[in-house]
Amino acid sequence: MMSELLLDIKNLRLSFFTPAGEVKALNDVxxxxxxxxxxxxxxxSGSGKSVTAYSVMGLTAYPGRIVxxxxxxxxxxxxxxxxxxxxxxxxxxxxxxxxxxxxxxNPVYTIGNxxxxxILLHTNKTKKEANDRAVELLRLVGINEPEKRLKQYxxxxxxxxxxxxxxxxxxxxxxxxLIADEPTTALDVTIQAQILELMIELKNKIGMSIIMITxxxxxxxxxxxxxxxxxxxxxxxxxxxDEIFYNPKHEYTKGLxxxxxxxxxxxxxxxxxxxxxxxxxxxxxxxCPFAPRCxxxxxxxxxxxxxxxxxxxxxxxxxxxxxxxxxxQGGGRS
Amino acid sequence: xxxxxEVKNLKQYFNAGGxxxxxxxxxxxxxxxFHIDKGETLGLVGESGCGKTTTGRTLLRLYEPTxxxxxxxxxxxxxxNMLPYRRKMQIVFQDPYASLDPRMTVGDIVGEAxxxxxxxxxxxxxxxRIIAMLERVGLNSEHANRYPHEFSGGxxxxxxxxxxxxVDPEFIVCDEPISALDVSIQAQVVNMxxxxxxxxxxxxxxxxxxxxxxKHISNRIGVMYLGKLVELAESNELAFHSLHPxxxxxxxxxxxxxxxxxxxxxxxxxxxxxxxxxxxxxxxRFRTRCRYATELCAQKEPEFKEVMPGHYVACHNLDKIx
Numbered sequence: 001m002m003s004e005l006l007l008d009i010k011n012l013r014l015s016f017f018t019p020a021g022e023v024k025a026l027n028d029v030x031x032x033x034x035x036x037x038x039x040x041x042x043x044x045s046g047s048g049k050s051v052t053a054y055s056v057m058g059l060t061a062y063p064g065r066i067v068x069x070x071x072x073x074x075x076x077x078x079x080x081x082x083x084x085x086x087x088x089x090x091x092x093x094x095x096x097x098x099x100x101x102x103x104x105x106n107p108v109y110t111i112g113n114x115x116x117x118x119i120l121l122h123t124n125k126t127k128k129e130a131n132d133r134a135v136e137l138l139r140l141v142g143i144n145e146p147e148k149r150l151k152q153y154x155x156x157x158x159x160x161x162x163x164x165x166x167x168x169x170x171x172x173x174x175x176x177x178l179i180a181d182e183p184t185t186a187l188d189v190t191i192q193a194q195i196l197e198l199m200i201e202l203k204n205k206i207g208m209s210i211i212m213i214t215x216x217x218x219x220x221x222x223x224x225x226x227x228x229x230x231x232x233x234x235x236x237x238x239x240x241x242d243e244i245f246y247n248p249k250h251e252y253t254k255g256l257x258x259x260x261x262x263x264x265x266x267x268x269x270x271x272x273x274x275x276x277x278x279x280x281x282x283x284x285x286x287x288c289p290f291a292p293r294c295x296x297x298x299x300x301x302x303x304x305x306x307x308x309x310x311x312x313x314x315x316x317x318x319x320x321x322x323x324x325x326x327x328x329q330g331g332g333r334s
Numbered sequence: 335x336x337x338x339x340e341v342k343n344l345k346q347y348f349n350a351g352g353x354x355x356x357x358x359x360x361x362x363x364x365x366x367x368f369h370i371d372k373g374e375t376l377g378l379v380g381e382s383g384c385g386k387t388t389t390g391r392t393l394l395r396l397y398e399p400t401x402x403x404x405x406x407x408x409x410x411x412x413x414x415n416m417l418p419y420r421r422k423m424q425i426v427f428q429d430p431y432a433s434l435d436p437r438m439t440v441g442d443i444v445g446e447a448x449x450x451x452x453x454x455x456x457x458x459x460x461x462x463r464i465i466a467m468l469e470r471v472g473l474n475s476e477h478a479n480r481y482p483h484e485f486s487g488g489x490x491x492x493x494x495x496x497x498x499x500x501v502d503p504e505f506i507v508c509d510e511p512i513s514a515l516d517v518s519i520q521a522q523v524v525n526m527x528x529x530x531x532x533x534x535x536x537x538x539x540x541x542x543x544x545x546x547x548x549k550h551i552s553n554r555i556g557v558m559y560l561g562k563l564v565e566l567a568e569s570n571e572l573a574f575h576s577l578h579p580x581x582x583x584x585x586x587x588x589x590x591x592x593x594x595x596x597x598x599x600x601x602x603x604x605x606x607x608x609x610x611x612x613x614x615x616x617x618x619r620f621r622t623r624c625r626y627a628t629e630l631c632a633q634k635e636p637e638f639k640e641v642m643p644g645h646y647v648a649c650h651n652l653d654k655i656x
Contacts, residue, residue: 044516188381193587218589259521261550273521
């Protein structure tokens with residue numbers, strides 16, 4: 001069976017118009033996601049990974065605005081939809097799990113109330129049916145005594161349990177796409193393992209696609225089929241998980257992989273950090289945003305942003321070094 | 335090597351209400367013993383609420399211990415006036431956004447300890463000392479007149495480290511010093527800790543929940559669960575030949591940034607959540623989530639004993655674990 005294209009983001013530019021000036025949060029971002037795939041977006045804080053995902057949900061709040069580009073999802077052109085239409089697909093065809101389960105549930109409503117809200121909004125189910133569905137969902141995400149939990153408030157549950165409730169809400173209408181924005185950052189490792197395992201299990205059961213946003217390279221190595229590495233509002237490298245980890249081409253990806261310690265290493269090797277500090281998005285450098293921190297920086301890097309170089313089917317990266325190589329080999333440009 | 339810091343049967347209970355007849359306590363640290371050699375780094379890992387930060391703070395007597403002994407360089411410091419020891423024992427806090435006074439300049443933050451311990455006889459000497467500290471952590475003299483909000487997370491953590499180094503300490507408790515930082519900045523700070531240790535002969539207690547980082551920086555690692563040390567061993571020994579079921583599951587739960595290894599890895603997923611420290615399980619505290627738990631585990635608390643030279647474990651069922 002050929003998998004179908006579910007999400008197609010083309011040349012998306014999104015800016016925040018702040019009093020201090022325009023912040024170009026997304027700078028020509030393109031992403032394709034097939035049905036049933038898991039895509040990881042990695043990057044540091046401020047690299048635009050969350051903004052990319054939120055734009056799919058139509059959550060580009062003031063003072064943010066899409067300046068250019070298109071977002072096509074499941075037959076909808078998201079960037080041209082009205083808020084009213086958007087509400088029909090939000091939580092229904094695409095849902096999101098936020099980073100912090102402590103603050104993303106409403107403290108004054110019961111768990112049951114918050115799960116059935118989605119079901120009642122998007123389906124014709126009666127209250128009774130919605131309640132039954134909520135019980136089923138809680139059981140699905142591994143919460144015991146679901147009937148009792150429905151009557152409880154968020155503060156009565158632990159962090160891991162709350163994140164499970166968030167997942168239950170997100171899955172209530174069996175969405176086509178689940179966006180997970182750092183779903184386990186606030187959780188402990190043993191609980192993180194439970195949640196990640198659960199997400200994969202549910203993906204296989206329901207057959208949805210997942211966009212996994214994280215800064216933890218370990219999580220993407222484990223879960224994702226494809227990875228987009230973002231830096232300063234730009235996808236600097238995109239490829240399959242193996243390509244990114246074993247054949248990284250962009251200097252930032254390489255640096256990132258060198259800088260993390262691994263438990264599985266026997267010998268003590270000194271870490272190789274990426275020197276310098278992340279980009280100030282109010283005053284980004286003229287050329288490649290990574291140039292000031294790049295060891296192999298050339299003159300042209302400071303002046304102009306490189307185009308993408310296609311390295312193989314589905315593996316591309318934006319770096320002048322690769323452009324130079326491609327020219328020297330005679331052709332092969334994207 | 336000689337022991338620089340030693341804690342014996344350290345307990346730290348916090349009041350948590352209840353009545354006079356039935357007071358409630360959170361047993362944050364419950365009967366923990368270990369030592370740290372001069373010049374070594376001891377890592378302390380565990381999940382949130384396991385008592386690792388409390389151990390670090392009680393060790394410096396930022397909290398008064400409920401019972402137990404703390405020895406520093408052979409002397410019992412459990413009851414003494416800490417002022418002279420504050421020069422020798424310092425701490426770097428977790429959150430570089432919350433641990434620096436926003437109304438003080440960086441120079442004054444670093445200089446405060448110099449003033450308290452009267453380490454500078456005049457203004458110029460104080461200034462020189464502050465600049466020397468800032469330069470040591472990769473900042474420069476012009477940063478001294480700025481305020482914390484003008485710095486990035488990584489730079490703030492450097493200020494926190496300069497503040498700790500200002501009194502020429504011998505021992506530093508590093509309490510999750512890198513968990514608030516971006517991935518690409520973490521390596522910079524980890525390397526700096528290592529370089530400072532070599533240059534100044536420092537001894538660290540390195541507290542973190544990221545076992546990848548702790549394994550990298552530590553000579554030995556202790557694993558805590560619900561206020562107890564459950565295992566302590568040399569770092570490679572712990573990473574590759576752990577014995578306690580909790581350590582094993584903790585290690586297996588860590589995502590490895592290597593697709594092939596992580597595909598092949600067998601994961602032991604623990605069921606359930608960490609129980610409340612207000613009412614911890616009887617006997618072995620891990621038994622409610624342990625697949626090897628027996629009757630004995632509920633009745634008797636396992637002893638923290640040395641099973642191989644330098645490798646300590648607290649578990650009844652070591653022979654049954656594969």
